[in-house]
Structure formats: structure tokens, C-alpha cells
Amino acid sequence: MSSLITADLVDLDLSADTKEAAARSLAERMVALGRVTDLDGFLADVAAREAQMPTGLDGGIGIPHCRSAHVTEPTLAFGRSPAGIDFGAPDGPADLIFLIAAPAGADDAHLTILSSLARHLMDEAFTQALRTTTTAAEAAALIAGDTPAPERPAAPPAQEQPVESPGQEPPAEQSGEQSAEPPAESSVDGGPGETPGFGKGRGGGETPFRIVAVTSCPTGIAHTYMAAEALEHAARTAGVELAVETQGSAGFTRLDPAAVAAADGVIFAHDVPVRERERFAGKPTVDVGVKAGINRPAALIAEVRDKAARGEITHPATSPSTPTPTPTPVENAGDPHEGYATKLRKWLMSGVSYMVPFVAAGGLLIALGFALGGWDIDKAPSVAEHFAWGQVDGWAALMFQIGGLAFGFLVPVLAGYIAYGMADRPGLVPGFVGGAVALTIDAGFLGGLVAGLVAGGTVLAIQRVRIPAVLRGIMPVVVIPLLSSIVVGFLMFLVIGKPIASLQKALTDWLSGLSGANAVVLGVVLGLMMCFDLGGPVNKVAYAFAVGGLAHPNEGSLKVMAAVMAAGMVPPLAMALATAVRGRLFTRTERENGKAAWVLGASFISEGAIPFAAADPLRVIPAAMAGGAVTGALSMAFECTLRAPHGGVFVIPLIGNPLLYLLAIVVGTVVSAALVVLLKSTRRPVSEEAGGGGRTEAGAEVTVAA
Incomplete structure (x- = not known):
């Protein structure tokens, strides 16, 4: 290091x-x-x-x-x-x-080194x-590591208890030594008394309590490995055998299936969905955030042991006689008791989240192509047939055509990953097929949404059909992709695709004809949506609506994209301005967050206002929505256009009427900041002591939404 x-x-x-x-x-x-x-x-x-x-x-x-x-x-x-x-x-x-x-x-290799520091x-x-x-x-x-670190004090031996195995030695792969005690019999292959991933049990037929754990965090650099180390140390202290799978940024090495099968309980300490979670079905499970794995590992081990003693199983195992679908990626990330409306929202968000990188890459490349080569760059011949190395127009055409190809994946990726959120990997093939059909028949963004839902529903329906055991091996590879693609293709080509295409055309024509009061009203609605939950589902719906119009751009859709990005920049910029002009109304932590909010807002990252909204939602969110509505309306009224789907002030050269566009953002920012200051002035100013501790007057801790 x-x-x-x-x-x-x-x-x-x-x-x-x-x-x-x-x-x-x-x-x-x-x-x-x-x-x-x-x-x-x-x-x-x-x-x-x-x-x-x-x-x-x-x-x-x-x-x-x-x-x-x-x-x-x-x-x-x-x-x-x-x-x-x-x-x-x-x-x-x-x-x-x-x-x-x-x-x-x-x-x-470097991430592995960083993980060693975390441990x-x-x-x-x-x-x-x-x-x-x-x-x-x-x-x-x-x-x-150039100077040897002091050795950790040895963990005290476990106390004699009826449930635990007294004096349990550390697992073989942790201690680096093999137990000298006589091996106990094991039902798992791998040698008498030995389970891969755990090592040997105690002599005399005693088997220690065994736990498998998965740790993960959004970045996968630090918390993932710190939680693993904390759980391992607590397990040694408690006389429990533990095998951990760290799902970090450097990928992950799966636990040995024999270790999972032999485990008496499971601990998930994670802030992102556990990959291949179905492997742990049928075990007593404790499911918490990654910081709980760091801060209270002993309590988690005790909790999973209590669940095992009560026979509490979180996810029943499947069996050939009573097949039960494994949880989908969306279900793995949420509450299994959520209603269909919540699941529908998550399915759609799953598709949008995978679509956004294609939008950003393709859209920005297209915008750069226009900026360098002019508005007729779309008429340039294929760069595969003719490319002028020394001319700017040649490079502009290259970027435009690469961006166009990347943007062409937008609808298939949206549909494919909506289906993936519903039905896991079997949904990908029919989802992508349905999205491609939507592009073929000009059903556009709306067609991709419907195709994804139809594909996921079709796969789920096929999976519920009872089939002979001999055919189960080819179901996910041959049968499900074949049947679901036929069904989705038939429905999209001949049944629901054409009406959706007609609706998409009507919507496109409506956007093209927007002017005057109608355009301003749409700008107000989009501005309110962009600022309602600051990067949440409502925000993403408005953003996805705008991006969908860029697939077949016209004057109306370009105005919508401009209004959406302008409104999304307002909340963090307004909070930054408010903390600068009336800092005494904010905690010291919020004033520091305000400095970063200038950059985040200018970069079109609405989430920069989340710390303020989390601390004082009843004042911050209405103020942000008011400013966003003003900016959206002004952007539409000024007839500003935008071909780039992201970038904030850094793509101002690509905006139609850029000075008026900046004016719209400034006016909305001032409106939001003024309202925040006015609303916060109705309460007693926050003291410096409160600011130092990061708390509001009411004593509520200033937290940040994930």
C-alpha cells in the first residue's frame, strides 16, 4: 500500500x-x-x-x-x-x-488493498x-503496512452454554491451521467432519453454529469489507463459524455451495441488492444495512441464532413438487409485502436506471456532433465508408453516428430491464425483443414501457406452469426465451403495438405544436415533478418523458428537455443561495453542504438538495417546487431548446436561446431561495451549537436520504 x-x-x-x-x-x-x-x-x-x-x-x-x-x-x-x-x-x-x-x-488489485485497510x-x-x-x-x-501493526488481543474463549459450542477454535481458513481434534461426521461432501468454507467441526460429534454472510455497500470500497471484518471478529468471540462473501467493487467470489447448504443461518449486511440471493433460500435470515454489520455484529449473530432456534425461515426453499418462483431483483431490494403499485413503480424505475447511461452517452455524443459539425451533420455519409481524418466535420460525424447507435439502445434497454426487474434474467430476451419491435413500428418510449411489462408478465406466467422434471433444465435457456419472445413479438407487432405507435405519434405531434399558454402549463407541471422528490421516482418519470422525446427530436421535444433540466438544477442552487445570504437560518453542516450544492446544481444533480429536504421537508420541498415551476414555465415561454440529455451549465453552448435559459434558472433559483428564507424565518434561528451537532431546532438529526 x-x-x-x-x-x-x-x-x-x-x-x-x-x-x-x-x-x-x-x-x-x-x-x-x-x-x-x-x-x-x-x-x-x-x-x-x-x-x-x-x-x-x-x-x-x-x-x-x-x-x-x-x-x-x-x-x-x-x-x-x-x-x-x-x-x-x-x-x-x-x-x-x-x-x-x-x-x-x-x-x-488496488481495491483489494483498500479493502485491507478497511479491515x-x-x-x-x-x-x-x-x-x-x-x-x-x-x-x-x-x-x-511498512511498519507491522500491533497484534490484536486474542478473543476471549466462548462461555459454556447449551446452545453454543464451547471453546470453538477459529475456522481453518481464518486461523491458517487445521484443527488437531478428531473430525466429526458431516453430511456435506469434502472430507469427514469438514465443510468447504467452514473447515472442521469439533470432536465428539459436536458441530458449531454456522453462519454465512453477505456484505455490500454502494461504492464497495470500504464499508463492505469493514462489515465483513466486524462480523468475523464477533463470530470468533461467540464461538460461531462464519463464512463471508464480500460483494464489493472488485466483483465477488461466491461462497462455496456446500458452505451455504451447511449454514444454520444467514446475515445480509447490505445497502445494494444482494446478488444471486436465491442461493440462501430456506435459511433463518437477518437482513440489515451494511452499517449495522459494522456497528453491532454481535447482536446480528445473536438475532440469527434466535431465529434458528424458533425455526423462523424468511424465504421458504423451493422444491420440485411445489415450485416457488425465486425473488426477482426488485423484490430482493424491497419489502416482500409491498403492493403491486409499489412494485410497478420499482419495475419502471429499474428500466429507467439502466437506460440513463445510454441516454447520457448517446445524447451527449449527438449534441457534440451537432456542436462541431452544424445542424446538418445528420446528413453526413457513414464514417465507415468515408472519414476525413484532418477535418472537424469528419470527427463530428463520427461522434454523431456513435451517439446515434448508443441512443438506439434506449428503448430496448428500457424494456429489457423492466422485464428483468419483474422476472430476473429470463425476462431479458423477450424484453429486448419487445423493445426492438417498439422501435421498428415507431412505438417509441411508450412502446418500450409496455413491451417491458408484457415481457415480464409473460415470463412470470410461463414460470407458473407445471412441467415435467426432465424439461426443467432447458426451461431458462430454450423454452422460456422462445415462447416469451413469440408471445411478446406477436402482441407488439399485431395487437397492442400499433395503437401505442398511434398514441406516440399523437403525443409527438402535440409537443411539436406546443406554443403559448399550453407550453407554459406543461413547463409548470414538469418543473413541479422534477422538484417534488429530488431524484426520486416522480423526478425520474419527468426526466424519462423528456429523454423519450429525444429519440425522434422535434421543436417541442427539445423544449421539454430544456425545461426539465433547467427545473432540476433549481433546488440545489436555491439551497446554496439561501445558505449564502441567510446562513444563520441553517446549521453549520447545512452551510457546508450549501457550498457543495453550487457545483451539484450547476451539474444538474438534483440530489444536491436532499440533505436540506431531509432535515426540513415541509419548508424546503414546497419552496423547491415553486422555483422549479417558475423555471420550467419560463424556459417554455422563452422557447429554449436542448439536444443534450444531461450536463447542466456545461452544455449551455448546445442550448437554444442560452441567455434566456440562464435567466430562467436564475429567476427560479431566487424564487426558491426567497421562499426557503421566508419559511425558515418563521421559526427560531438555529444556534451554532445545533449547527455543530448537525441537528435542527426540534432535535431531529440531519440525515441524508440514500
Whole structure:
């Protein structure tokens, strides 16, 4: 790890008093060494990661981290704060702060090294050594592993209890030694008394309680491995055998199926859906967030043992006689008791989330093609047949045609992943086929939505049919893709596709003819939707509606895209402005968040306003919606157009009537900021003490929505 941290990246007297200031101070050291190319861009990525989940951990540790395109090589900076900094940990401020910067394409080896640091942080001897070291060089050497870390005190032996196995030794793969005791018999192949992934049981026929666990977090750099280490340490203390599967950014190595089969219980400590969750069906299961795995691992182990003692099984196992469909990706990510309306929303969001990267890449390439080659670049011949290396028009045509191909996947990807959200991998083939048919018959975005739902429903219906056991092996590979593709293709070509295409054409013609009052009303509605939940489902519906129009752009659809992006920029910009002009109405943490909100808002990241909305929703959200409605209406009234689906102020050159467009954003921002200030002025100003603790007057902790 020596290349990741040097003495120049260590600050043993970090004077920052907020997490944003701490990240900036440490990031400046990275910039000075050339490891970060854009300070503000990198800090925006750190803030976006922090918005998903606070990075404070019990034990006085803060570990902000992110992947960023502004990082040239994996880098770790360390700061020690004498006063402590609030990173949102339950037990108070952090005095040890680690800023981890990983390039957008960091390789597996570097992520593995970073995961080893995360595991060290669960060792009290290691953190205590960092608190007492006197020089930056010593701290860097300790973190890098050049200086051996103090050994962790041995875990106390487990107490004699009827349920537990007394004096259980650590599993063989953890201790590095094989047990010398006589092996116990095992029903699992792999040697008498030995289970792959667990090792040998105790002698005398005794088998310890066995748990398999999965840990994961949104970034997969730190919390994933810290939760794994905490669970392993707690298991050794409790005399329990534990095998952990870390589903991090570097991919994951599946637990041995024999270990899963032999396990007495399962722990999921995750903030993203567990991959291949069906492997753990039929086991007593504890399902929590990844921070619970870090902060209370012993309690999770006790809970899963209690469930096993009661015979409580979360997901019944399937059997040949009574086949039960495994949970779909959407069901794995939510509450199994959710209603169909909630599931429908999640199915649609699943498709939109996979579609957005195609939209961003394809749309921006198309916009760049127009910017470099003019509005007639779409008439250029294929670059495969003719390409002028030394002419700008040639490169413009190249970008336009690549973007057009990427954009062509929009509808099939939308349909395919809606079906995937409903029926898992068997839904992909009919979903993509249905989306391709929707493109063929000009059913567009609406056709893709319907095709995805039809494909998922068709697969679910086929899976409910009882079939002979001899045919089950070919069902997911041959039978389901074949039958579902036939059904979906027939329905889309001959039954429902043509009416949807007619509706899509009518909608396109309506957008093309929008002018005057009608356009302004649509701008108001879109602005309200973009600001209602700040990146949530309603926001994404409005965004998807606008992006769908870019597949076959016309004057009306380009106006809609402009209004949607302008309105989405307003909430974070308004919160930034409000904290700048009336800072005493906000906590110290909110004022620091306001600084980052300038960048997030300018980049069209509506989620930059989430910390403010989470702390004071009744004042912030109505104010944001009012400003968004004003901006959407003005953008429509000014007849601004936009061919790029993302980019914020960075694509202003690609906008029709750019000065009026900026005016619309400024007016909406001022309206929202003024309303927030007015509404917050009706209550007692927040004290500095409250600001330091990150709490509002009512004492509600300022949290960040994931």
C-alpha cells in the first residue's frame, strides 16, 4: 500500500471543523501531488457518495471515499482531528479521518488493498497506534503496512452454554491451521467432519453454529469489507463459524455451495441488492444495512441464532413438487409485502436506471456532433465508408453516428430491464425483443414501457406452469426465451403495438405544436415533478418523458428537455443561495453542504438538495417546487431548446436561446431561495451549537436520504 499513501498525505493536526472542510483539506494534499486533477469536481463526487449514506463509523472513524474521474491513481490521505469532526456516526465525532480516492476504472488489485485497510480499521490496536503516533512518516508507514501493526488481543474463549459450542477454535481458513481434534461426521461432501468454507467441526460429534454472510455497500470500497471484518471478529468471540462473501467493487467470489447448504443461518449486511440471493433460500435470515454489520455484529449473530432456534425461515426453499418462483431483483431490494403499485413503480424505475447511461452517452455524443459539425451533420455519409481524418466535420460525424447507435439502445434497454426487474434474467430476451419491435413500428418510449411489462408478465406466467422434471433444465435457456419472445413479438407487432405507435405519434405531434399558454402549463407541471422528490421516482418519470422525446427530436421535444433540466438544477442552487445570504437560518453542516450544492446544481444533480429536504421537508420541498415551476414555465415561454440529455451549465453552448435559459434558472433559483428564507424565518434561528451537532431546532438529526 506504500504507493497509496506517503507522509505528504498525512495531517496529524487537522484543524477542519466540518466533514466538508476536512475532505477539502485532505484533497488539497492529493492535488498538490498530482493525484487529483480537479479539486472541486472530486469534492463533488465525495459529496455525492456522502449523500448516499454518512461515512462515520463507531470508534471515532470517518472514512469518506468515492470513485472519481478526477483521480489519476488510487490514493489515501489521513487526518487526525484533535477536536473531532461529525461524520454522522452514532457514537459521536471522528478523530481519525481517512479520505480514499479511487479512479473511475480502479483495478481489482488496488481495491483489494483498500479493502485491507478497511479491515484494519476494525482492529482497536491499529487505530490506537494511529492516535498515539507522533510523526506523519510513522503514520503513513503504519497505514501502508511498512511498519507491522500491533497484534490484536486474542478473543476471549466462548462461555459454556447449551446452545453454543464451547471453546470453538477459529475456522481453518481464518486461523491458517487445521484443527488437531478428531473430525466429526458431516453430511456435506469434502472430507469427514469438514465443510468447504467452514473447515472442521469439533470432536465428539459436536458441530458449531454456522453462519454465512453477505456484505455490500454502494461504492464497495470500504464499508463492505469493514462489515465483513466486524462480523468475523464477533463470530470468533461467540464461538460461531462464519463464512463471508464480500460483494464489493472488485466483483465477488461466491461462497462455496456446500458452505451455504451447511449454514444454520444467514446475515445480509447490505445497502445494494444482494446478488444471486436465491442461493440462501430456506435459511433463518437477518437482513440489515451494511452499517449495522459494522456497528453491532454481535447482536446480528445473536438475532440469527434466535431465529434458528424458533425455526423462523424468511424465504421458504423451493422444491420440485411445489415450485416457488425465486425473488426477482426488485423484490430482493424491497419489502416482500409491498403492493403491486409499489412494485410497478420499482419495475419502471429499474428500466429507467439502466437506460440513463445510454441516454447520457448517446445524447451527449449527438449534441457534440451537432456542436462541431452544424445542424446538418445528420446528413453526413457513414464514417465507415468515408472519414476525413484532418477535418472537424469528419470527427463530428463520427461522434454523431456513435451517439446515434448508443441512443438506439434506449428503448430496448428500457424494456429489457423492466422485464428483468419483474422476472430476473429470463425476462431479458423477450424484453429486448419487445423493445426492438417498439422501435421498428415507431412505438417509441411508450412502446418500450409496455413491451417491458408484457415481457415480464409473460415470463412470470410461463414460470407458473407445471412441467415435467426432465424439461426443467432447458426451461431458462430454450423454452422460456422462445415462447416469451413469440408471445411478446406477436402482441407488439399485431395487437397492442400499433395503437401505442398511434398514441406516440399523437403525443409527438402535440409537443411539436406546443406554443403559448399550453407550453407554459406543461413547463409548470414538469418543473413541479422534477422538484417534488429530488431524484426520486416522480423526478425520474419527468426526466424519462423528456429523454423519450429525444429519440425522434422535434421543436417541442427539445423544449421539454430544456425545461426539465433547467427545473432540476433549481433546488440545489436555491439551497446554496439561501445558505449564502441567510446562513444563520441553517446549521453549520447545512452551510457546508450549501457550498457543495453550487457545483451539484450547476451539474444538474438534483440530489444536491436532499440533505436540506431531509432535515426540513415541509419548508424546503414546497419552496423547491415553486422555483422549479417558475423555471420550467419560463424556459417554455422563452422557447429554449436542448439536444443534450444531461450536463447542466456545461452544455449551455448546445442550448437554444442560452441567455434566456440562464435567466430562467436564475429567476427560479431566487424564487426558491426567497421562499426557503421566508419559511425558515418563521421559526427560531438555529444556534451554532445545533449547527455543530448537525441537528435542527426540534432535535431531529440531519440525515441524508440514500
